[in-house]
Amino acid sequence: MVDGDKMENAVGIKIDYLKNRDNPEQVFSAMALYISAYKQYGQLIAQASNDNIEYELRLQDIERGSIKVLLGSIGNGFGSFITKMSSDLMNDIVEIEEIILPEQVDDLAKKQERRMEENTGNISFYINRVEFAKVLKNLSAANELLYKDEKAEIESINPNDNNIVHINTRMRFLGDPDTMFNIKNPMFYHGRDCLDIIKPVNFGDSQWQVRSRTTNRTFMASIMHKEWLRAYQNGEIPLITARYCMIAKIYYEVDQKNKKSPVKNALIIEVLKVVPSTEDQDALL
Numbered sequence: 094m095v096d097g098d099k100m101e102n103a104v105g106i107k108i109d110y111l112k113n114r115d116n117p118e119q120v121f122s123a124m125a126l127y128i129s130a131y132k133q134y135g136q137l138i139a140q141a142s143n144d145n146i147e148y149e150l151r152l153q154d155i156e157r158g159s160i161k162v163l164l165g166s167i168g169n170g171f172g173s174f175i176t177k178m179s180s181d182l183m184n185d186i187v188e189i190e191e192i193i194l195p196e197q198v199d200d201l202a203k204k205q206e207r208r209m210e211e212n213t214g215n216i217s218f219y220i221n222r223v224e225f226a227k228v229l230k231n232l233s234a235a236n237e238l239l240y241k242d243e244k245a246e247i248e249s250i251n252p253n254d255n256n257i258v259h260i261n262t263r264m265r266f267l268g269d270p271d272t273m274f275n276i277k278n279p280m281f282y283h284g285r286d287c288l289d290i291i292k293p294v295n296f297g298d299s300q301w302q303v304r305s306r307t308t309n310r311t312f313m314a315s316i317m318h319k320e321w322l323r324a325y326q327n328g329e330i331p332l333i334t335a336r337y338c339m340i341a342k343i344y345y346e347v348d349q350k351n352k353k354s355p356v357k358n359a360l361i362i363e364v365l366k367v368v369p370s371t372e373d374q375d376a377l378l
Contacts, residue, residue: 103250104249105247109245110240120243126231130231133228135175138220141205141206142218183259189264190265190307191307192229192267195268198229199222202220206218232260244259247260267280286340287305287307287340289306290335291304300313303339310356318341318364335370339366345357346358
């Protein structure tokens, strides 16, 4: 810590992970992303205040058992307000499972601005939408690294009272922060998904009709994993019925002007595995 910097508020970020889980590096990567998102959000709120506030975090301790990082905040007397704003943001997204449209980002940003106005009496706040979208993107990236029964929370640590808010680990940000506010540029998603197979194709290269369990959107997709497709159509892989779903790496674009069928140019890049459809996708991704 730099001399003269005074800690204003203590914050804990905690991940309750499954014991003996595989891919342990994902837990630490998720923690890094949560910390990054928290810091980005704090700096964004500080910038929106127009008061030349510099917001930083300092590592104070790491607790064992679960993974819990204790951070001290520095914000020119603004640290406790940013901590409260961060908790309120977690409550804003607690029921949201998918963020893909710029209107969703804008609505959330307006909530932050109204909250700042109500707490300060100032009406000049503006939150940069692209930077705010990047905060949500980092939260989503952290969420994707956790398994079904793993949980995450943020704790505001005060001398008299600690406030704990749970992070909605189901939330997925599927847009591209750098392009989603330019309607001329298509948004896209490139990552893993759990797909229910509505209409498979047993012969040829025609598109399959699938439904994403992440977004609940139904769309047509071409299978680019030709080795898997050949094995499936040759009978080397059992037919995929309604009792199964496909875990795959996918790519698709989102047409913001087409509200009824926004997904286009969808590709199933790689089929990772086929599993019983009763299994929750969060345990698979």
